[in-house]
Amino acid sequence: MKYTSIIIPFVGGLGMFIYGMQIMAQGLENAAGNRMKSLLEALTKNKFFGVLLGAFITAVIQSSSATTVMVVGFVNAGIMNLQQAMGVIMGANIGTTVTGWLVSSVEWAKFLSPSNLAPVAIMIGVIIMLTGKRRSTKDIASIVVGFGLLFVGISSMSSAVEPLKDNAAFCNIFVSLGHNPLLGIVAGAAVTAIIQSSSASVGILQSLAAAGLVPFGAAIYIIMGQNIGTCVTAILSSVGAKKNAKTAALMHLIFNIIGTIIFSIIAIAYLSIVNPAWAHGNITQTQISMVHTVFNIVTTVLLFPVSDWIIKLAKKIGHVEEEVQDESVVLLDDRMLETPGIAIQSTVSELVRMGHVVADSLEVARKVMFERKEEQIAFLKEEESKVDRLSAGITSYAIKLSTLQINEREHEEVAHMLQIVSDMERISDYCENISEFAESLLEKQVDFSEVGVEHLNKMLDVCIASYLYALEAFESNDRESALKTIEKETEADGLEISLRAKHIKRLTNQQCNTEAGVVFLDSLVCLERISDHARNIAEEVLAE
Structure with missing residues (x-):
């Protein structure tokens, strides 16, 4: 034979x-x-x-x-x-x-x-x-x-x-x-x-x-x-x-x-x-x-009730103890690339997690602007560092995804994520800038006027709302929230021009401290740019 x-x-x-x-x-x-x-x-x-x-x-x-x-x-x-x-x-x-x-x-x-x-x-x-x-x-x-x-x-x-x-x-x-x-x-x-x-x-x-x-x-x-x-x-x-x-x-x-x-x-x-x-x-x-x-x-039916014992046995053999998860570590693994569809969704989930970290930073930035507590300033700097690490990890993983044999729609989805992670990271940067402005006011022992506080709060409300709508739009793929983001961003643009003009008038009339006035203007710029990046996120959602 x-x-x-x-x-x-x-x-x-x-x-x-x-x-x-x-x-x-x-x-x-x-x-x-x-x-x-x-x-x-x-x-x-x-x-x-x-x-x-x-x-x-x-x-x-x-x-x-x-x-x-x-x-x-x-x-x-x-x-x-x-x-x-x-x-x-x-x-x-x-x-x-x-x-x-x-x-x-x-x-x-x-x-x-x-x-x-x-x-x-x-x-x-x-x-x-x-x-x-x-x-x-x-x-x-x-x-x-x-x-x-x-x-x-x-x-x-x-x-x-x-x-x-x-x-x-x-x-x-x-x-x-x-x-x-x-x-x-x-x-x-x-x-x-x-x-x-x-x-x-x-x-x-x-x-x-x-x-x-x-x-x-x-x-x-x-x-x-x-x-x-x-x-x-x-x-x-x-x-x-x-x-x-x-x-x-x-x-x-x-x-x-x-x-x-x-x-x-x-x-x-x-x-x-x-x-x-x-x-x-x-x-x-x-x-x-x-x-x-x-x-x-039958093996599954028989062992399902005692599956916790199997886990304990495996942990004992592997000498495993519970690990404390570092929130700044990207929860993505190259093994997931074996199934690109799930790897993409995992990346989306991580980007949403990063987005919520940025949302928390924005809320703390509001407090920092007026309360200027040292622990709040330190928290914002720590959160910005966390966002930087998340951004780098998600970007690296998304680039790996883009090299896989995925379909055209998935390529577009990865491209949208790369843009969104960049926008979220920039918003976190602006939060850190606000903490630096607060440090400057703290060192110089100066404060905003009552009118200045009122106007900044109004700007904060609009800009934070624009980002929260953008995050909701991305997380839920909600076009209505994306459109609300754009409305808020347009409102922020008009408000920034109006508040800037009013503030310059107050400075001319010597109704506020000059050093605090400069920080006020810089803060307006930061907040307006936060709303710009929120709009970018919303437009990426609408483009899908």
């Missing part, structure tokens, strides 16, 4: 299968973009919701490894705690079974036969891709083409290994794996760890099953091993991460090992005592999907 005639078509089919899976996943991710982005905002401490979230994301991106790597990134960035991560990890195991059901559909839905459907699907997808102009149309084309390539790949693998069913030595390997559970688990884990995809690993097993090569007993242990092997990607990803992030990867491994132990005991008892004959019968692709799904769902 010429093994090259088997290996080359098999490897080529595997490559086509993985490529088709990636194309389909990218199309699904783009098509589900808005839902994917809203998921991050909806995250709560409810682990049950986390399970649903993990299952959905994994079903869309077709990789539990990618989902877990993303979770490691969230935990490392401080966006997600370990309780939330546990739920998503459990759900990821369930979501990864979708690919297996797609592959096995050739058995329970005959019209999906690769020989009939795959070439047609690829042709239709290519025509849509070449003729379609809308982004949503191209996303659908990617899903259809990926779907077709996935089936062509699995068909190529099945055809390539079919001659092996007459090879006694090869068949004996699977018989041995069925007789030795540990060997079967190790084999499944090793293959999955090497190709770093449990979906692809299950696909390989299904292609072998389609050729009638895999006994039921061997398949069960290989499938359980595949669930352990898929943890390798996340563990490698956690190298160099914080202890909490390493704990998240460790939780995934512990969860799958416990599930494997439970099911191995059940499988050994059933196949050795209750129904030994079943172990020797060949498994079908659909049965592989069923075993894979039952294993992951």
Whole structure:
């Protein structure tokens, strides 16, 4: 037997299968973009919701490894705690079974036969891709083409290994794996760890099953091993991460090992005592999907009530203690770039967080202008430094996002964020300028006149309102708030001209202190420019 005639078509089919899976996943991710982005905002401490979230994301991106790597990134960035991560990890195991059901559909839905459907699907997808102009149309084309390539790949693998069913030595390997559970688990884990995809690993097993090569007993242990092997990607990803992030990867491994132990005991008892004959019968692709799904769902149901113990065990093994989060650290991680849609939403969330820091600074700036307490001045300087660090981190991450293969709308969204982060940072700078003006008045022991205080308060009201409307417009994508921002900015422009003229008249009539008068004028300029930057933010929202 010429093994090259088997290996080359098999490897080529595997490559086509993985490529088709990636194309389909990218199309699904783009098509589900808005839902994917809203998921991050909806995250709560409810682990049950986390399970649903993990299952959905994994079903869309077709990789539990990618989902877990993303979770490691969230935990490392401080966006997600370990309780939330546990739920998503459990759900990821369930979501990864979708690919297996797609592959096995050739058995329970005959019209999906690769020989009939795959070439047609690829042709239709290519025509849509070449003729379609809308982004949503191209996303659908990617899903259809990926779907077709996935089936062509699995068909190529099945055809390539079919001659092996007459090879006694090869068949004996699977018989041995069925007789030795540990060997079967190790084999499944090793293959999955090497190709770093449990979906692809299950696909390989299904292609072998389609050729009638895999006994039921061997398949069960290989499938359980595949669930352990898929943890390798996340563990490698956690190298160099914080202890909490390493704990998240460790939780995934512990969860799958416990599930494997439970099911191995059940499988050994059933196949050795209750129904030994079943172990020797060949498994079908659909049965592989069923075993894979039952294993992951039942493991989740059994371990969900004790998931907190798994977290404690992982923390104990990883020597993890609760960390105090530094608010000036950007809660973004490069691992999240694996799923650009969610990475973009994470960046939006960080920009909103930075926006609220700036809003707090504005409120303190109002107090500083009139009260001039040293602790308030120190607070504003500290907040400005925090905003600078957040601005630098968000900008750097947004630039990384812009280099990814994202669609045109997402590129525009990143460009809007880069402009908004700059405007927010400038507003923070003006708050610091106000604190410096307050220091100057404090040193010189001078104060504004009663009229000056009244006029500055009026200007502060309008300018702070313009920024708060702008922040609300960005946070909620609210066009009405954006339009209110522009109204307030226009009002601030007129008010600045009016108050400047009145103040110069008071200076001419010597109705106020000259040194305080200079600070008054400088303050008007700062506040008017704050409203200008608020308008810039609103216009970016309206441009989306």
